[in-house]
Amino acid sequence: MDVFLQTLVAGFLKGGLYALIGIGMTLIMGVMGIINLAHGQLMMLAMYVTFVLNTMGVDPYVSLFVAMPLLFLLGVTIQKFLLNPLIRVETILPENQVLMTVGIGMVLTEIVRFAFKSDYKYVTTEYSNRTFSLGNISFSVPLTIAFGIALLFTLAMFWFLLKTDLGRSIRATAQDKDAATLMGVNTGRITVITFGIGSALVAAAGCLLAPVYYIFPDIGGPFTSKAFIITILGGLGSTVGAIFGGVTLGLAESMGATYFGMEYEDIVGLTIFILVLLFLPGGFKRLTKV
Amino acid sequence: MAFFRVEKLVKTFGGLTAVNGVSFDVEQGQIFGLIGPNGSGKTTLFNMISGVYTPTSGKVLYKDREIQGMKPHKICKLGIGRTFQVVKPLGRMTVRDNVIAASFSRVNSMGEARDNAMEILDFCGLTPVKATLAKSLPIAGRKRLEIARALATRPDLLLLDETAAGLNPTELLSAMNLIRRIRENGTTVIIIEHIMHVIMTISDRIHAINFGTTIAEGTPKEVAANQAVIEAYLGTDYA
Amino acid sequence: MNLRSGVMSAFAAVLFALGIASGALAAEKVKVGVLLPLTGSQAKFGEIEKRSYEMAAEEINAKGGINGSMIELIFEDDTGKPDVGRSAVEKLISRDKVPVITGGYSSSVTAAAAPVAQQLKVPFVICTGSADDVTEKGYDFVFRINPPASEYPKAVESFLKEVAKDVKTVVLLYENSAFGQSSSKSFEKDAEAAGLKIVLKEGYQAGAIDFKPILTKVKAANPDMIYMVSYVMDASLLMRQSKELGINPKLYVGGGAGFTLPEFAKSAGDAADYVYSATLWVDTLPFPGAKQYAENFQKKYGSDTEYHGAEAYAAMYVVADALKRATSASAPTPQAVRDALAKTDMMTAFGPVKFVSYGKKSQQNKLDTYMVQWQKGELEAVWPAKVATKKYVYPTPAWNARK
């Protein structure tokens, strides 16, 4: 029983972090219809920001306030100067934007490698290893905080998309770009802002992950894969779906690790991903209609 | 038995019924007009006939064979060709290659396909633009290409979906001319059209639907005089 | 048109310069090719090894080089990929015409490079690549200084036999890498032969965020010993999360790789305390020049070295020694260097080097391995007793019993 509960808790906490990674991706995929294969790399960048600030004595949670705006700007720049121009370019493959994000991911990784080498970096705080226990079940303090903040951001995003003008414009663009344009939404600007927000959100995930994990230039790739699994699970453009997707992936990985063996962790994720693609197109959003 | 018949065709999407029990017969060699206001279910009918949608219920009978629910490419092989309301040119292929691709549904060798294509291009008056990329054709050219491509599959029955929309008067005349010549070659035609004088002039029979159900059928004259049709097109005030 | 001819003439100039570049370097020097990952994810160790090679070459040159001619190192970046590594070896042999190649960091690059050296008959002195296969093919031009992966846990086995006699149950965790899979397999075999019971054996994909599920299972199994083959950051996470869960075996042992690196202790903090690890080398070993090498490295580059660096440093001396014996009047031929290498019998900072055949292996250096333990943030050699700098702490104190 303890094993089961501990696995459950571990999966849940990890899932909160995954959700935060997923929300940014789901917005970008929902609004622009492209897969951002540089998503994990953006998170990696935020982790390095956290690391650099940490060497100057800044707490990772404080660096949220630096990394998020920075990554917002970077996201805006990428969308404006690298992705939006492609809409006008005549090509054979409509996936050009996706391929562009592959290139961007490579460049980001290599620039960081140039600056920091391939060495592992880590952000140690006095609370990195701290835990509290409920019964026999141990909770990691930083992961619990991360879970809380992820939940907070999701609710904020939910409110933002539902209640603000900008949020409504983003939702309109996600639903039907042409119709939104006709209704007077500047969809070019919306895509730029969306990519910025998506980048800022994944930056938050990076800052929260930094104290419990470690940092190296190639860390982005695996998280990009996780991000798109979460997005497909939850359904494109659905913030609540991203939470579901994140927690589902976290739980599935943990359960898979405990009851199948840890080496199956990634296969469990990929299998669920393929099954959802095939049998539940639209993800959990389809079930809940949220 | 009829050459082509649909029996009580029904198609629902979720809770919405797009086509609700439509039946009609088409005789070989006819030009059969299908009219109805926007959203009345005409294109849905075409999509069921050509295999894009599987009907919720009902039958599609072609040369005494039930074909509902068959895949589009099978239906094409049986001899039913179609055009699309929103044209779907194979954009980065030349006009000639578009038609060659379609010709391969009947022949396997490149030489035969090319010969077939040249013949069709000539018939449709597209020979001068054969080397142009399909995406750079003007709208009239694209509509014509749709027809040429459908003809290249050597259909016995041709479904034309709003071939005349967006054409200028000269282009209209030559389009009507083309449709007549297609019929003269022995191909039966079912045509969806909004431009009344076009459909009234070339059709042998007309079937009118509204909200997915039949409201009238008969010769162009009969349908034009039908009260339900007038109401559907002009609203009750004009009745 | 002007621009085009400009491009053409620039191209011609480049070709010309390339011709000079390859010709001009043929002065009175002895070339040694070094194959290392200098970019990519393994670059960290490639860099340490490169510096060690350079340091050793400078020392040798300062003492007169190879019978008067200077050693010139030609580094080739294998980027950690076998096909690139192979390009590099081909270049070293056919363009630079080196009489001997050394280096070889990752198992996969080493395994792809060794047959090339063998077929082209140029000796290849491997300093790190640890795949067992490489010296089991009867290649007579391939030599290896470091022990193969399967032999890393040797010292652990003797420690279990002589000290930790009450260890009966073992949990085995390893990363799914060449090193992890092969050394865990050989450890399992030997442990079972010694009468230990493997209660849980799990591989994992390097880079996991969370080891809690697996560690929860470990805790439930309550083993006497946890043996982990992990790279540095996984190692650190494993220990941190073991501490979080309060798992208390009699000893934690790392199977080489990540557990001996300074980063492990720094990032794991006090969770690293009392952790044992198998290792191939520490600077306190009583080999001539070991301590000095570590100190000089620190002085010269301002950063710490570790066993990979020592392997490279020793490899340079082994190669130089063979070159000296192979160089009589003329420049050394690959064949002469190979013959000289086969007769190598010398002491280095990394330990004695002599290429012997045993079991399936040939031209393999046979070395002892050691056990180290983190004590108060310092890595101390604890086993075998004759090389110990501190006495081992056994059994490991329970987490809540520590201050």
Place this chain on the structure above:
Amino acid sequence: MKAAGSKMKKNLFPLLLLAGLALLPLVLESNYFLHLMILFLLWVVIGSSWNLLAGFTGQVSFGHAAFFGVGAYTAGLLFHHLQISPWWGMALGGVFAFLVGLPFGAICFPLRGAYFALASLALGEGIRHIATIAESFTGGMVGIMIMPTFVSKVPYYYITLFLASLSVLSIQLIMRSKPGYYFISIREDQDAAASLGVNTTLYKNVSLAISAFWTGMAGALYMNYMGFIDPHVVFSLHDYSVMAILVAIVGGVGTVYGPTVGAFIMVAFQELFRTGFFGLFAFLGKATGVAAVTALGDAVKKAHVLGFGILVIVVILYLPNGVVGDWEKIKRNVFRIHPAK
């Protein structure tokens, strides 16, 4: 007349290139350059195969490493378990890659566009994990090592050249016949294609089968030539799946010779950067005594992946149809040659 002349010229160029490549080992005695040429030709096969499925049929696969790896492992495992010469694996590698392509297609083809890309990526990664975990069968990460058959590069060179020519030729012939027309129809508009009698599912699978077959052959050849494989090498997302895409994109997607050009550029690019322009920077640094030049050379050496990334971005932005597809544009803007009007 003019048209016929230009067509002759079009066909003549590849023949001349082939003749040149066939004679190359006679003039090029350096094993090193021959090795680079073998890598180049290997990439011609992989890039062209990917291009058949993605560039011509419009199904952008992010999982081609699966076929490459299966080919390589077919050859490797035949030898490993049954001591059968890995050359047999050449033929079988293609066949097994084709067989793996069947479920691959069944899973991915119901999906369109980006979803297809994601599913193929997931499958490619999945198969890598499986090859890693199924240690007792594949040898896991320890990998499989064999002794290459030939000492000389020349036989490998001719075998690879043969494979490359055969694959490119087969693709060219296919593209000039019924399946080729069907592939492009599917790429341009699946619904229109279906209405013209194209069994889209069947022909997508045909395209995948051919693509997988050649890629698998390339993988098996890799095993024979390199003598070593492990799952992270031959199933690598980055080194094969993504690289196959880059080769085609840079050369020209949807053109028969684009991937050939792309393969040459990518292999040359990587080697130029890795060696610091074949030691040019190091030499200039030494000759002029300017430390900055040497430092620049070191930076260049370290920047080869960065260079790839920038190359991709630049190509997608400015040459979206690749060097071959946008050749006219390049002629206009770089060489300032305007076609005589």
